[in-house]
Amino acid sequence: MAATRLKRCRLKIIIILLIVVFLLYFYLQKEYGSELTSQSPSKHHLERISEQLLFQEQTEKFHFHNKSSATSPSGALEYCNFPNPNSLKEGNGHYHRELGTHGYKLQLVQMIIRHGDRTPLHTLADRPNPRISCKFSKKEKHVHWIVGKFISRMQSEDANENFEFLHPYPNQPYCRQSYLTPQGAVQTLLNGLKAKYKYIDQLDLFGQDFSERKIIVKSTVYPRTYQSANAFMFGFLSDFNARVKIQKARTDLCSEKDSGLRCYCSGLEKYAAPLKNMRKMSKSSILAIMNFKKKVASIFHMDVTEIKSLSHVFDTLMVRACHSLPFPCNKQRNSCVDKKMLDTLWSLLSTDMQHNYFYNENLLKTHHLRFHPLLVEMYLRMKNVTKRSSRTNFVLFSGHDITMTPFLMLLGIFDGKWTPYASSLALELYSKEEESKIHYYLKIIYNGADRTKDLKFCRGLEMCKFKYFEQFVNTHLKIMGLNDYISECFS
Template sequence: MLWSQKNTDSDRVASSGTAADPSSAYELKLVQVLFRHGARTPLKSIPNVMEVQWVPTLLEPPAHTHINHVVTDLRGGPRPSAPVEDSYRRNTLTGGTFPGQLTTVGMQQLYELGERLRRKYVEEVPFLSSTFSPAEVYVRSTNITRTIESARCLIAGLFQQKQKEIVHIFTTEAQSEILYPNYHGCKLLKILSSHRWAESSTLPDIAADLQSIHDALGIAAHQHVDFILIRDDMVAREAHGLPYPPVLDTWRDKVEQRAVEMIHYIYEPSKRENLQLCVGPLLHTMLTNLDEKVQGTSSEPNRKLFLYSAHDTTLIPCLMALGIFDMKWPPYAADITLELHQHRQTNEAFVKLSYAGQDHLIPGCSGVYCPLQEFKEALSAYSLTSELYQSVCNNTEGLTKP
């Protein structure tokens, strides 16, 4: 049954939470959580700079994060091959671990995110069952070990390791992945982004600071170390209490600022097409989930929770498309949570969005409880069906290859 889309002035007041208690005015219907994996080993170490030991004991899973799970493709078949993961395993960090691996610290962060969701959706509001059920909960991850393990740890925290059935974590092959900007599956995105990546380090202020930090650290120019790489290594060390050169202490804030400025330039949110190509199919999927719940057309009518385990490079363009990117890099285990509510009196559908546990007013929405139609319109510039996405991705005429 399609919920009523009418709206009145009194609903507007209620939706702001000032004239009515939202917990009594709205009934929660669906939750979708898009989250970043937890702390990990760096993707690359800053070369020749105070090497630290990334030893295997840093990766040991805490016993309370274990659940009975299987990783499959989207149809429940065998897990696809994982070229990104294979590329990590061609390199070894000092200490013997691979780049980009979820650590014990990261596993605990996701377990704690699961506990936070449990408090909110099991204990404070009896929305989810206290035991995992696949009819209620859908879990999808990028086909990379750290996001798969992050999903496992979140589920363990959310359901305190209680499960009726085995947890299926669904993945897809790299070519058709929608949970990150897909440079392999979208020719146009690869061409546009490679130019922007190359240019981002040559912007005047960034280039000057980069030269200064290279000089301070003794990094040779040919090593192509940019602020994003430096930040990645620094933040990974910080999360695990590992040292970095004292000279970086004075650069800490500048590294953060310049890395964010680089990624902002690369994604270029002022150009609608860039964000469409980065996260259009993912936004379309999440909007479709809302529509199917409202219209009662879902093939899984008892589904209440969608979990999407992804990356900082997923969250940043999503936050940009939502109009709430705060020029801060999303921390490990950051989450964007979409709640679908039904107004108890009018039956109207509302969406409430939070980022890292804080509610946000989306530009284009008349309240934090945003009428579904307004929310869909706010994202309509960026949401792309898979068919449209493929059509745009293949339209590379007149562009030079990277």
Template sequence: MADIKQAICYNVVIVMFVVSITSSAKDRLVLVQAIFRHGDRSPVSTFPNDKHRSYWYRGLGQLTKEGMRQEYNLGKLFNMRYGEGEFLSSRYINSEIKVTSSDFDRTLMSAYCVLSGLYPPKGKEQQWNPDLNWQPIPVHTKPQKEDFIFSLAACPRYQALVQDYRGENTMSNFVATHQDLVEQIMNISGLSKDSWSNIADILYCQYVHNLSLPEWESVLPFNLVTSLRDESASYFLPTQETTKLRGGPLLKEIIENMKRNLNTDSNRKVYLYSGHDTTLIALMQILNVFDRRHPSYSACVIVELWKSGKNEMPFVRILHKNETNNNINILKIPGCIKDCPFNDFVSILANSIPKDIKEDCKNENRSSLLGSSIYNNRIGVFVLICIVILLVIVLAILIIHAYRVSRVTAVYQTVPTEDGYL
């Protein structure tokens, strides 16, 4: 009997030891940064013969009720994955989370809807209105002309580069190869050749709200509209410099947030960024993980920072959700494994981060630098010509002088004596 008790105690000790080793070796999540697109919206523009323009009673470019539901569900997904005490505290604590949005109605409203799903009020302490299952949580933003993370308006250099590649974009190619179809589109829409390029977005918004019309379905069916949107997304950033200008500032902030978390005692656990399709395209392209598909409404890229249970070494895991369902995939950046060591992550992407985005975006500086370079080159050429002329003059003087010396020597020779020269 004593032997049996001793064996049981021995096995319990072994089990406890194994459990302790297993628990201590478990990887630990330390920071989450999620960048998501706004929800379903009305089109940002219309066309003269648009029969559905009055349908969008909230106005153009505005979040719809479906978009609100999509963002609320995204917040619930965050709650299931990180909330309820799993990673975040079970109640909202302002020091744990920071939310940033672009300065657009649809992105600000999307951020609030996400927070509504992530942080339903808990208990009397947070339930300020018994008839309303919601609590206010701050969202930060900047004016578009000061915002280098979300806004296209903040970077004139980027705008100039895109203008240079205007002839290479998808719509220009589409016009060149589908002249007859373009003529039909202009006849139906009432648009001119110079202003019809947003037609795919307008029709997409109408199709997803079941507002399609027979004349459009025969000319631009839904599958062709989605293909055009995917193609436009693929060529949104045509060069390495445009990718760096658009995606670099956000990537820089993501890395700085991780460094701050690793090097300080910061309580911050989550950063949320409410942006646009362009925000996600730029980030995924600069990470080299873009699948060339147009980001859907409420699509999301999540950058998780972990610490290994074995040696506490930090690593980065990138997740992607591009559908309105909850399917999440792990993305692998080229040159690293899926759980990419933090130092490797930083090293691989070092050249993709601008040193001074404000200076890089000053297109007039590039012009002045170019003008200064041309001016300096002209000065250099002028100085070189002057030096050549001076050398020619000096050489001519030396030749003349040598000639005169030779003449004097020939006229005034030394008179010899019998014993030789004096």
């Protein structure tokens, strides 16, 4: 009898232990993801302890943005570019009037986008970054009805073998380094929907003859850009239930087939070295940067020489700002990262970018040469429209900040600020019949703002004559003191 009770007792204990082990395993899988199986539990435990010691986080969380607010985020939070479904209503039904395009017919849109919100590319002195879930939460699903429709569609899509078997949308327990987050997918999804409202619903881009052949989509071979292209196009073509094949692209978006030019420019090496006579940054700016680095070093308990780049610091901190996570503190020294410090960093980075933009002639020459093939490709596609020999109406290029910023510099409309997540630059080609002839005009839209008048080659016109753009394409290298592309790159 006693032996039977003992056996039952042992059986209960074993069952309880099995349940505890199962629950613990389920929790760890949810917390850390599938990569847990390839790493020892002790390493994860040490990582957790290390993060707690190095980042003694504040009990008060920083919620800098209010999504119900009508005002846009300021300072460094501009970079986050939080998903805003209310922006879809702005200008709805009034695009011709707002853009001054009454009487014009939209013929072609070529758009460059930067991918949406991602996890950091860098770590700061090997300190771990916060883990961000790569599963859509209720928060993302409730942003807009199209998000649920997008998730449902993407769940039935297979990984793309042409894109190294990348998944079409964020769907992992947590986002790996430099991966698109669900928030980033929502950003580009809403941008695609906004483009649909403008170009398809209001400006009748496709007319009554929609076809997938009228669309070209190109993306660099990274999860964050490929998934952003998927999200954007799902929003853009939501009424057509269409899927467009995405073509692979280089980081500089150069296509030998579409531009007729060779992509690898060996002549760029001539301009890689900084100019000896480049104007030095002001002493006050240099001092401000040094003081900021010292403050960061103090908070992170590291040597100031370990801080190689302010952009790396910004990259590691913005994941916290863009996801309302608490910032690092050093309680022993009574110092913390806060919004003021983040805005200071944003300002210092802008100062550095503007200094390079205005005074580093070699950098500008590099951008003009590297992105000349993309400029030519866009021009040739527009030229084919003017000759009525093109069926293409919409082109999407999904790239990076290092794609968009140089192209903005080339056009002469870079504002000196790090390109925010999910930014977009659109080159719109319009036609208008005047005196029995068809004339063509160009508009440049950056993040929803009309920048056409700011382009020097447009001569202050709100509707830029296509021939002025043609002249710019043919002369921008010479204006920069460069010879033609072939002789600069391959002679």
